[in-house]
Amino acid sequence: MMASVPLRDTTNQQIKHRQGNGTRFSKQTSFESVKYVLSTHCCENECCRQFTCDEIKSCRINYWTKTMQQQRRYLFSSLRAAGSHKLLVLGREVCETGWKAMYGIGKRRLWEIKKLLAKKSDVPYGDLPRLKKPSVEYLQAKTWLEIYARQFSERQPDKEEYRLPSCITKQAVYDLYKEEMIKAKQKVLGRSSFHEMWQKALPTVKISKGKGAQARCTPCINMETVLMNMKLPKDIRKEIEEKRRLHLNLQSICRSKYYKHIKKACESPDKYVSLIIDNMDQAKTRLPTFSSNSKVEAHLHKVQHHVTGVKAHHLGKTFILTWTDQFHPDCNITINALIYTLHEISLICDSDS
Known part of the structure; x- marks a missing residue:
């Protein structure tokens, strides 16, 4: 045979x-x-x-x-x-x-x-199926990105997503990673492999741009405009990048301080109170709001309402205040919201005792 x-x-x-x-x-x-x-x-x-x-x-x-x-x-x-x-x-x-x-x-x-x-x-x-073992460069890049995201990103309130500041790009993040690895005399993961690792290992870490992004601070917008749209000499570009680094470090320090105060208030509510005050986007609080607008209704004037939220971290409660354009949107609104919230908290504490 x-x-x-x-x-x-x-x-x-x-x-x-x-x-x-x-x-x-x-x-x-x-x-x-x-x-x-x-x-x-x-x-x-x-x-x-x-x-x-x-x-x-x-x-x-x-x-x-x-x-x-x-x-x-x-x-x-x-x-x-x-x-x-x-x-x-x-x-x-x-x-x-x-x-x-x-x-x-x-x-x-x-x-x-x-x-x-x-x-x-x-x-x-x-x-036969093979298990691909990640390289040392891959694991080092992943660890570096996790630390960077933990330091500079901000968790979104409505979904499990972490947004990096809008003044940076993926290329800027990779350049910073590459610079730190070279200083540490470590092997550098390639740019395409770095972006692929980012997409697979940390898909919830994104840069705050485009639709759904929150309001950005003025320094971030200015630095992004200059670095992205202008041709600059190397020394000037490096100077702006250094200013951006200091600006991001300041944001990180403020964020760390904020979470530290939350922790203190939750651990010792009889000593500390942690509050955060913010206003809702004004474009979403014009009344009345219709599911669909006709041409006749499009030009009609709507009553502008404002919504201010105050969150008390140690109580796990949020206080809502609404007001109209009869009040000027200045520091008086913030002070009134703060006084109202503190009064409500004192009543809650008295009732608990």
Whole structure:
């Protein structure tokens, strides 16, 4: 019983591609390699001498124009189909040594395939699922980005998302990472790999831009405009980037102080009170609000209302105050909201005691 698995012919375009770019392909299909097969003493039957140079070269071209994985599959299926019998090349019987010489198959590669067959594997080793171990550069970049996001990002109140300041870009973040890694004499992850790691490992960390972004501070807008839209000398650009770094550090310090006061108020509510006051976006508080606007209603004047929220962290409560344009939106509104909230908190404390 004899068995063989036919090799699929490849196109001239694939052959030219491998000839132009594959050094190993050129070596295996060269005249010297083909001539060497004819002089190979494989067995007493001299299997290789029954083929011509053109036939040997054709077999090698068909084999070496395949990808590495396709070659593994061919070797695996050929040896499994043949079993203990001889193999076939172009319909003629050959021994294993002659079959190996015909295609230029390496000893180690053939040994690995035979080892899998001995284990009764159903697929060659290239088809087995492999666990990709992250590199040291990948893990260092991920750790650096986690620390950077923890220091400079701000959690969104309505969803599990962390926004970095709007005055930076992904390229600026990568440049900062690269600079710190070079200073620490560590290997740097490539830019595309860094962005891919960011997208996969930390998808909730985003830069606050576009639709849904919160209001931005004036320094952030000014620095973003200058760095993104103007061609500047290197020394001036470096000076602005340094100012941006100091500005972001100040934001980080203020944020840390804010969370520190929240922690103090929650741990010792009898000593400390932590409040935060903010106004709602005015564009969303014009009344009446319709689900759809007609042309007649579009030009009509709407009554502007204002909503001020005061959150007491140690109580876990939020106090809401509404007011109209009859009151001027200045510090008096903030002071009144603060006095009202403190009065309400005192009443709550008195009722609890």
